[in-house]
Amino acid sequence: MRVYAAPMEGVTGYIWRNAHRAVFPGTDRYFTPFVVATYTRSFKHKEKEDVSPAHNQGADLVPQILANKADEFLWAASYMADLGYREVNLNLGCPVPMVARKGKGSGFLKDPDALDAFLEEVFEGLEASDSLRGLGLSLKTRTGVEDSSEAEDLYRVYRRYPLSELIIHPRTARMLYKGLPDLSSYASFFEGDKPFPVCYNGDIWGREDADFVGRAFPGTDALMTGRGMLRNPGLTRELKGGQPMTLPELRCFHDLVFQGYREVLPGPMVCVSRMKELWTHMGSLFPGSGKKVKAIYKAKSLPEYEAAVRILFGTGTLEPSSRLRLSGAPGATGNPY
């Protein structure tokens, strides 16, 4: 099964991605955190840096675009095509109120007719332009806003288009990241024909979760992992049957990310606070070292941070594998496929 690294705004920028590819090769595809297409027809400096080919050499990378107007999306798509990208992804999942209220991300899912009209105009635009013809478009979607029964209408719309892939995160926007994915809303996609590859996303924390999805939904072509891969950067290798990550590998990955931040971010404490964010995910890899992990969160200076990290890596014990969770998700046992 192919394994993708999920886009995670604020974390999986090019510095994280490059460190990840260097230490843990084998992830089949990466997605950028979303870049915003607006009427200004310009991206922020940070967004341009993140998609720049100079920062992504040799990566199988798909830029993700947040948009709800076809002309703005097409402008962003042609920016990416000019950089040499062969596929772009549309974000239909972001539940953050500031985004969703504007009818973008998961907010777009409220109105399947408008989404249908948008996709029709986008595909016409791609076909009509010499430079855009052949550019792949994939979608990353939640299964509804309030209730996963909304998924059926959304799937009906998606099936009308030659998507290069549909990535399904079977939670509603209302659920944010809480609870377990509703697997029945994922299963229902396979009740109809399957005109394009399908990727499953949501709560893949370990090998058992991946195997469970593969067994229960054999129509699945790829797995995308977000928090699971932030927690355990060696997850892809485990999912593909390889050895669990080792402490020296994690140390090497940590140092590469930290060094990358030191080179581009203004001031050591900005780097430290970005690293602390990463530790909110990686901290649970050290279940018996709560105090040592806490010392990292408490660090108020660069030397304090470095000392706390040294102590954790010097004396902590790593437990990357995680317990099976997905088999207990709604719809897990009722799946007929």
Ligand SMILES: Cc1cc2nc3c(=O)[nH]c(=O)nc-3n(C[C@H](O)[C@H](O)[C@H](O)COP(=O)(O)O)c2cc1C
């Ligand atoms: C901090 C954070 C940032 C995220 N940023 C994005 C994003 O930029 N684009 C996107 O499609 N999803 C984003 N997501 C959602 C993840 O890509 C993924 O769909 C979600 O975390 C569920 O997968 P997981 O259970 O493997 O984490 C974000 C999630 C988190 C927690």
